[in-house]
Amino acid sequence: MILIIGYGSIGQRHYNLIKSKEWGVGVVTKREFPYENFFYNIEEAIRTLTPNVIIIANETNKHLQTLRIIDNENFKGAVLVEKPLFSEVSYKYNFSSFQVYVGYNLRFHPLMMELYKLIQKEKVLTVNVYAGQYLPEWRPGTDYTQSYSASRQKGGGVLRDLSHELDYILWLFGDWNSVVSNTGQIGDLDIETEDSVSILLKMDKVPQVQVMLNYLDRSTERFLIVNTFHDTYKLDLIRGKLLKNGEIIQEVHITRNKTYEDQLLDLVNKRQYLCTFDEAVQSVNLIDKIEKSNREGKWIKNE
Incomplete structure (x- = not known):
């Protein structure tokens, strides 16, 4: 199960790619979302779906806060954050319970x-x-x-x-x-x-x-x-x-989707080039x- 946080243009791209693979997928967004596994709240989505992969596709200035929420939920899988990782460099990072990668496709x-x-x-x-x-x-x-x-x-x-x-x-x-x-x-x-x-x-x-x-x-x-x-x-x-x-x-x-698809496959499988x-x-x-x-x-x- 893959959870996408954010449903702008890049979140929608990830969603469509995941659905094309017929994998399980959920979405956290404040937008209207007419499909199943839709949540307004990150914590509720993680507890309900128990995903093994999370994709963070919201605004750059929300990335750190989102990672901290995921960390507080004791998530143990892999997280892909859309680029850039953070909007500023002056943060202290310690997300030892899960692996973080960034979407430079x-x-x-x-x-x-x-x-x-x-x-x-x-x-x-x-x-x-x-x-x-x-x-x-x-x-x-x-x-x-x-x-x-x-x-x-x-x-x-x-x-x-x-x-x-x-x-x-x-x-x-x-x-x-x-x-x-x-x-x-x-x-x-x-x-x-x-x-x-x-x-x-x-x-x-x-x-x-x-x-x-x-x-x-x-x-x-x-x-x-x-x-x-x-x-x-x-x-x-x-x-x-x-x-x-x-x-x-x-x-x-x-x-246009090819590099995103190969990145997704690497995230789910080998995590070799991420x-x-x-x-x-x-x-x-x-x-x-x-x-x-x-x-x-x-x-x-x-x-």
């Missing part, structure tokens, strides 16, 4: 896994990462101004929304040494949060990593370029292509230092 993209294998024995020189999508077109049928992306209080903003990029940078290239950033609201979107972020990182394994994230790109782009001593790799996640020195070496066209709690804390810490660099206008070390 881009790790499960077959081309990302292939790139991971290809660069393991390479000396990486530079990395360029870009992700941009026009926020009003992000979630069709919804008002972007009312989304958590637009709300500072709910933990929105492009830095947290697209923290997938930060996760896979750490996953592919290891820990970081120092960071400098420029973040802000430079477009005309009706939001409280930043719509653009520019980041420069020095890492243990890579002298220079550049990252650009935004809510402004009307063409929608998501790619990374890796320069090594011998080769240049480009992974285009929108077009499903992995190139080596300009030549396509692998092309994969997957459904982002761990400690790895997710590293991403939260990096976000904190990126924001600090922007406030102070200088390089910030990873201390």
Whole structure:
């Protein structure tokens, strides 16, 4: 039995995937929910359903409180928290009775896994990462101004929304040494949060990593370029292509749900590639230092 806490767009995606597997599933939400196993209260849902897996898909600023409620119920299974793990880094964490993972599903993209294998024995020189999508077109049928992306209080903003990029940078290239950033609201979107972020990182394994994230790109782009001593790799996640020195070496066209499905299967079975709690804390810490660099206008070390 899997319990989903939160029934926004990502909660609905998880629900439909679980139902397609014909697994047992329950939902905690304040929304109208016309199906069975529907609860308003987390404690009641856990006691009634006794799930072995819980997926936390509510707002980022509610993640810590939700984990504490689960902990108080002496839950012993696995918990998947939608990214990012927390909205701030200044929390003390001790959830020893259950395993916590975080939903950075881009790790499960077959081309990302292939790139991971290809660069393991390479000396990486530079990395360029870009992700941009026009926020009003992000979630069709919804008002972007009312989304958590637009709300500072709910933990929105492009830095947290697209923290997938930060996760896979750490996953592919290891820990970081120092960071400098420029973040802000430079477009005309009706939001409280930043719509653009520019980041420069020095890492243990890579002298220079550049990252650009935004809510402004009307063409929608998501790619990374890796320069090594011998080769240049480009992974285009929108077009499903992995190139080596300009030549396509692998092309994969997957459904939007594919990485979520593979993540779900890994959560239920092996738990081999999931982002761990400690790895997710590293991403939260990096976000904190990126924001600090922007406030102070200088390089910030990873201390």
